[in-house]
Amino acid sequence: MTNLPQEMTFIDHGAGGGPEVLVPARAPVPAPRPDEVLIRVMVAGVNRPDVQQRSGSYPPPPGASPILGLECAGEVVATGSAVTRYKVGDKVCALTNGGAYAEYCAAPEAQTLPWPAGYDALRAAALPETFFTVWANLFGHGQMQQGETVLVHGGTSGIGVTAIxxxxxxxxxxxATAGSDDKCAACLRFGADAAINYRTQDFAEEVRRLTDKKGVxxxxxMVGGAYFQRNLRSLAWDGRLVLIAFLGGFEVEKADxxxxxxxxxxxxGSTMRPRTTAQKGELARGLEAKVWPKLAAGQFGPEIYRSFPLAEAAEAHRLMESSAHIGKIMLTVAP
Ligand SMILES: NC(=O)c1ccc[n+]([C@@H]2O[C@H](COP(=O)([O-])OP(=O)(O)OC[C@H]3O[C@@H](n4cnc5c(N)ncnc54)[C@H](OP(=O)(O)O)[C@@H]3O)[C@@H](O)[C@H]2O)c1
Incomplete structure (x- = not known):
């Protein structure tokens, strides 16, 4: 245990509302539970679910920190009594249950991973939320196999880049689909074989053309209702549709x-946040075994669009809500 302050700066979202509600405030430094590490946060990631939590439509699950922030990277400064893997001074990144928009954040050991070799805090903090989500949904629920064809909607979102x-x-x-020609060009840079501008092209028609009518x-x-029928149309025999968000609405008025x-x-489909620590820990082990070596080898890596100081979290949320970004938006907390 290092000498820790009693209090820390965090980003308060008050009773919720627009980005302007995000202001720095002071709170006690969290005490780690027996199975948690306390991380001195260097960098935190901004994710779309934070925007939804801020605006009041995505309350944290029971027992989770009410502070925003689902991922961070930093240094372990204290460990709970049941922690076995990490010690003070270790550099880690974590899928948190909340609380990452702060100078200190407690996270279950099972949801914590070492930085991939050669990574710094900025790049490590950009990994957990999208890698856990894509791992669980594309390969878990979606059962994607080598040689299969995959369609990723929202190809330049944080999630989309990782999925590609x-x-x-x-x-x-x-x-991949995206909302502009520039974003489509970015999807190709990230490795997509084809990118479809959904504002100028019907993605279902394009999928039909690209797959000789076979489908993916x-x-x-992440779009949901507005894409449901065309998604069904775009799937091949035995195809899997994995729903992870409803940016285009969660209702379908009429469907065949x-x-x-x-x-x-x-x-x-699935959500990540309500999963148990054991379930998230299993995902962490899969990622560390199968994906971390590829990140360390530089085969691919996080795409960071912009980072803001923690105190400018409101600006970071405005950027996310503009959807002008390609890849991840980050908050730098401390070196
Ligand atoms: N289920 C889970 O476990 C889980 C976990 C994490 C995140 N998510 C969800 O996954 C989504 C992506 O998260 P993120 O943090 O990666 O978000 P993000 O970086 O903010 O990206 C979202 C992108 O979606 C596109 N978009 C927005 N509204 C759209 C619409 N109506 N139709 C089509 N595309 C639209 C935008 O790009 P264009 O310009 O291309 O439209 C936007 O950049 C969010 O909805 C988030 O809540 C789910």
């Missing part, structure tokens, strides 16, 4: 369900 990279590195043929094996979708039966489709 992982699908590609594990042997997929990858198509897996779709990772026949493709599900006729093509033996699977419609599934």
């Amino acid at each position: 990279q992982l699908a590609k590195t594990f042997g997929g043929r990858v198509f 094996d897996v779709i990772l979708d 369900l026949r493709p599900i039966m006729l093509k033996r489709l699977t419609v599934t």
Whole structure:
């Protein structure tokens, strides 16, 4: 245990609202539970679920920190009594249950990973949320296999970039959708085999053309209702649709369900945050074994669009809500 201050700066979102509610405030430094490490946060990641939590539509699960922030990288400064792997001074990144928009954040040991070799805090902090989510959904629920074709919607979102990279590195043929020609060019840079500007092209028509009418094996979708019918149309026999968000609405007024039966489709989805520590720990072990070596080898890596000082979290959220970014938005807390 190092000499820790009693209090820390964190970003308060008060009773919720627009980005302007995000202001620096003071709170006690959290005490780690027996299975947690306390991290001195160097960099935290900004994710779309933070925007939803800030605006009041995504409350934290019971027992989680009410402070925003689902991922960070930094240095271990204290360990709970049951922690076995990490010691004070270790450089780690963590999928947190909340609380990363702060100088100190407690996270379960099981959800904590070492920085990939050669990484700094900025790049390490950009990993957990998107890698845990894509690992669980593309390869877990989506059952993506080598040689399959994958469609990633929101190809330049934090999640989308990671999905393109992982699908590609594990042997997929990858198509991505995005909202501008510049974003489509970025998808190709990240490794996509084809990119579809959904504002100027019908993605279902393009998928049909690109696959000789066969369709894709897996779709990772964050748009939801607005894409549902076209997603069903775009899937091949035995295809899997994995829903991870509803940026385009969670209702479908009218749908033709026949493709599900006729093509033996699977419609599934999940959220990351309510999973148990044991479930998240299993994902962490899979990532460390299968993905961390590839990150260390520089085969691909996080795409950081911009980072802001912690005190400018409101600006970071404004940028995220503008959807002008390509890749990750970060908050730098301390060197
Ligand atoms: N289920 C889970 O476990 C889980 C975990 C983490 C995140 N998520 C969700 O995954 C999504 C991506 O998260 P992120 O942090 O990577 O977000 P992000 O970086 O902010 O990216 C979201 C992107 O989606 C696109 N978009 C926004 N509204 C759209 C619409 N109506 N139709 C089509 N595309 C739209 C935008 O790009 P364009 O310019 O291309 O439209 C935007 O840049 C979020 O909805 C988040 O809540 C789910």
